[in-house]
Amino acid sequence: MGRPTDVLALSTDSIADYIGMKRFFVTLEQSPEYFPFRLPVTDDFVVRHLSAVLRLKPSDQVIIVDDQREIAYLAQIEALGKKEAILSVLAPLAASPDPLPHTTLAASLIKEQRWDLLLQKVTELGVRTIQPLVSERCIIRLSSGDIAKKMERWGNVVRSAAEQSEGLFIPTILPPVTLPDFLSGLGDSSPAPLRLVLMERGPDRFSLKNAFNQAKAGQPLLMALGPEGGWTDGEQHLFLNANFLPVKLGQRILRTETAAMMAMAALVANQE
DSSP, X not given: OOEEOOOGGGOOOBGGGGTTOOEEEEOOSSOOOEESEEEEEOOHHHHHIIIIISOOOTTOEEEEEETTTTEEEXXXXXXXXXXXXXXXXXXXXXXXXXXXXXXXXEEEOOOHHHHHHHHHHHHHTTOOEEEEEEOTTOOXXXXXXXXXXXXXXXXXXXXXXXXXXXXXXXXXXXXXXXXXXXXXTOOOOSSOOEEEEEOSSOTTOBOHHHHHTTSOTTOOEEEEEOOTTOOOHHHHHHHHHTTOEEEOOOSSOOOHHHHHHHHHHHHHHHTO
């Protein structure tokens, strides 16, 4: 039957001992109580990657990650077919807690190739939630029929990026909304996030470092950034009226995807 445990601390191995080992996200209905245990995997994304892309075989070991609980496990492939993989889950792996605050990035939609790059890089840097925005100067407009297909594709982009960067969670991508709907839907969440809006111009903007230092311990973070061409004057007023702090990213005017990467990288550096 294996050994009973429901406490990650009982693991003697660390995920750091398996750097470079291939990892995949799986859905576990509940926390396992015994190890080893047999896990059938039917997720097309995972099975196809194991068999067709990496060409792994029975006896090969991988790391599987339950992204809902953010726990990693060492597993061994028992059988691998076109539709299903059978894994033997051997033990939980200890991992350091994520040092970043829970970060939501609200970003105006940009052209597909550059949007994919934005999704990939902010995932690598530890963003938790991505809210696509339709702002006044967006050149991208999605029909209702496009949204489901786009979100499926975006989900695959962030999933692959989370696996590649050895993360323990997959960022949540929310359906696109207009800026007024986004701001009106913020409500009074608890704990309230620190609200920052990146602005290209303006005299009273905070530096990123000073803005991050406004956050209390454990406070979530919400950052908003506009399309190329920036926010309109009316949109800037909407943000300020919603208690967003205006933030600058230096003297240069950056593309949306560059600004997103820079803001997330600065947040990571600020935690060191």
